Amino acid sequence: MKQFTSVHDVEDIEALVREALVLKQHPYAHESLGKHKTLGLIFLNPSLRTRLSTQKAAQSLGMNVMVMNMGQEGWALETQDGAIMNGTTVEHIKDAAAVMGEYCDILGMRSFPKLQNVEDDYSEEILQKFIQYANVPFVSLESATRHPLQSLADLITITEHAPKGRRPKVVLTWAPHVKALPQAVPNSFAEWMCAADVDFVITHPEGYELDPQFTNGATITYNQQEALNGADFIYVKNWSTYQPYGQVLTQDASWMLTNQHLANTNNAKVMHCLPVRRNVELSDEILDGPNSLVVQTAANREFAAQAVLRLLLEGLK
Ligand SMILES: NCCC[C@H](NC(=O)CCC(=O)O)C(=O)O
Numbered sequence: 001m002k003q004f005t006s007v008h009d010v011e012d013i014e015a016l017v018r019e020a021l022v023l024k025q026h027p028y029a030h031e032s033l034g035k036h037k038t039l040g041l042i043f044l045n046p047s048l049r050t051r052l053s054t055q056k057a058a059q060s061l062g063m064n065v066m067v068m069n070m071g072q073e074g075w076a077l078e079t080q081d082g083a084i085m086n087g088t089t090v091e092h093i094k095d096a097a098a099v100m101g102e103y104c105d106i107l108g109m110r111s112f113p114k115l116q117n118v119e120d121d122y123s124e125e126i127l128q129k130f131i132q133y134a135n136v137p138f139v140s141l142e143s144a145t146r147h148p149l150q151s152l153a154d155l156i157t158i159t160e161h162a163p164k165g166r167r168p169k170v171v172l173t174w175a176p177h178v179k180a181l182p183q184a185v186p187n188s189f190a191e192w193m194c195a196a197d198v199d200f201v202i203t204h205p206e207g208y209e210l211d212p213q214f215t216n217g218a219t220i221t222y223n224q225q226e227a228l229n230g231a232d233f234i235y236v237k238n239w240s241t242y243q244p245y246g247q248v249l250t251q252d253a254s255w256m257l258t259n260q261h262l263a264n265t266n267n268a269k270v271m272h273c274l275p276v277r278r279n280v281e282l283s284d285e286i287l288d289g290p291n292s293l294v295v296q297t298a299a300n301r302e303f304a305a306q307a308v309l310r311l312l313l314e315g316l317k
């Protein structure tokens with residue numbers, strides 16, 4: 001594998017999940033694979049889980065890791081081709097990416113959408129330019145439209161906790177939030193669930209339809225109660241609207257997931273990618289109760305990253 005930016009980069013999803021679960025049991029089985037190889041992680045936005053889990057995964061494979069927090073510590077990056085750089089940006093992404101590609105065998109980058117212009121964000125221009133100019137294998141640490149390391153960890157967690165002998169029902173439910181958030185996590189989750197062996201339902205208020213390229217194959221309903229009926233897993237996430245782009249249409253608190261919402265589920269396990277706004281998106285009682293898988297999912301980020309880095313390292317041979 002040369003890059004991991006979406007589910008489409010993965011040849012065999014089930015094999016990747018199995019590999020991650022084996023690594024979870026034997027994290028040092030390939031501790032020499034990454035010897036004398038360097039991973040560079042570039043963050044244009046904040047992170048806790050992605051930063052730490054990916055570093056730890058790389059270290060378990062014997063890699064050296066360098067982390068660059070561009071937001072606070074790097075030069076202000078220009079992304080526009082042909083820009084006359086007489087303003088506040090200091091270095092073009094072309095030059096920065098090319099230099100980092102010289103120092104690193106594999107690069108990862110986090111770059112959130114600006115949520116101003118749908119074409120700009122959904123073209124994934126920054127991600128694509130970075131991959132092009134860095135010219136080394138690449139792992140997305142969450143881009144404008146997707147968060148594949150998160151989605152892989154989500155699928156690993158669902159696989160571990162799935163009922164035996166039947167397809168689990170997985171429901172992605174929109175939740176309220178205080179501000180406009182990207183669609184990257186729900187887009188990516190939907191894309192992975194549509195490719196996995198699960199019954200997948202999405203529920204959200206009217207107007208929060210995701211880009212259909214990610215939800216093709218899902219059942220979509222505005223009726224949250226109906227969607228949650230018989231659910232085995234509930235994935236809670238806020239997102240802003242896709243069309244018109246980046247809007248907050250409602251903060252209706254009845255969409256916040258509470259124990260009441262679990263009544264007609266199959267004692268559903270509840271997931272969220274974190275960070276979570278407690279008692280806005282999800283109630284304390286769920287997050288601190290027996291149905292929550294949020295910490296277990298975050299723990300699986302390490303093995304998702306390790307399985308992906310292993311494939312990228314194998315691709316260097
Ligand atoms: N990496 C996981 C999620 C990142 C981001 N959440 C946030 O920006 C939360 C910000 C806040 O709660 O103020 C998102 O939803 O895409």
Ligand SMILES: NC(=O)OP(=O)(O)O
Binds near residue numbers: 047048049051150
């Ligand atoms: N879930 C997730 O990606 O967390 P961070 O933003 O903290 O990396």
